Amino acid sequence: MKTREDRLLHTVAALADSLVADFDVVDLLQLLVDECTALFDAAAAGILLLSPTGELEVIVSTSERSEFVELMQLRVGEGPCVEAVATGRVVSVADLDHVSDRWPAFAGDARRSGFASLHAIPMRLRASTIGSLNLFRDRTGELNHADAVAARTFADIATISILQQRLVEESTIAQEQLQRALNSRVIIEQAKGYLAQSRGLDMDTAFQQIRSHARSTQTRLAEVAAEIVAGRLVL
Template sequence: MSMMDEAGGGLTLPELLCRSARRQLGAAAVGLAVMAADATSELVAASDPAAHELEVLQLTLGEGPCLEAFRTGRLVQLAELGTGEQRWPAYSAHLRERGIGAVFAFPLRIGGIRLGALDVYRGHPGTLSDDDLSLALHFVDAAVVVLLHLQDPASHQSLDDPRLEEDVEGFTLHPEVHQATGMVSVQAVVSLHDALLLLRAHAYVADRSIIEVARDVVARRIDFR
């Protein structure tokens, strides 16, 4: 069984990630996009049709938090919709029409390499709490790994982002994780470090523990090829 089939309903991992992020963050919508160096964009996934529409609007209008997050490499926060009217006048008007009160765009990057952005839309104004910000950053980590794997699993480089480091001591009592990491390394043609990151990303997206995912890999119910 493939990762896509096991994860549910034929949905891709990016789509599942967006849906999981929307649910766990209590968001109105979540969108994920990749971009090229010239800022041309291709929508990868969205949590629902509303999110898809909001993402496409940014690409159509050529303005919005997603494009700004990609360009600057920094988190873009629009906690009060009115504050975005001068930065993105056309896009802000569309957000208001759709009942969006706040939007947060997280850049997806590895070192100096920019990949795209993860957008979180909320139906009410206000900043993200510390807990929600921490959770959102976990989804950013997962999105980076998923995108790298989907783009070219055979040419992964070692990831230098310290936020992606795993405390392997936490798995000393769970040999299934170590065994699954080796299997994923062979299946996806990546290093052991990157294989562990893929296990973590799949666990985040599927709302399961890494031990459960590892056991399915060992039992060959999930295949990372």
């Protein structure tokens, strides 16, 4: 049997692997919440992430009841998990009975689900907060310091992994867009040369004719050029 320390190190290593290898974000985050409930004083765990449109969504959860509480927070727009994302700060609730005035809808939903306390950790890197790691507890009291530090470390590594993945995807998209632009430019130059030679035009006039046709037909320049080069369009 692995000791708790062995499992902590194994989890850190598994999360760190995502920094250098291709990975599935949902699988990574599911591993994170599963290990949090196995290692820490938490009955359940879940993660909220900001979508590309800026909406918070439940991404993974270890139980239906924790997912329900997170969804209810999103529905009413209140609760520690929502506040952790909004402020970028850890929000710890030692006793849900003490926040009924502050978050009445959340407190009621959480108590009905059997939870007594909650620890919400923002998934944040510098100025970017992308979500929150939420630890639900069946008894009152603060999450102990060692667990809180370790959970924050897990959240930080996962945050870096997700942001890195987004940068890679954005870079890939940018490279694809650049390559398409270069390919388009090549075919347009070919069409200009073809028109200039076949019609006795200079290159500027040939291009003006291609552009004029593209505008009048609301067709992309590269598509018009490709039709000219293929001999399917005569201007």
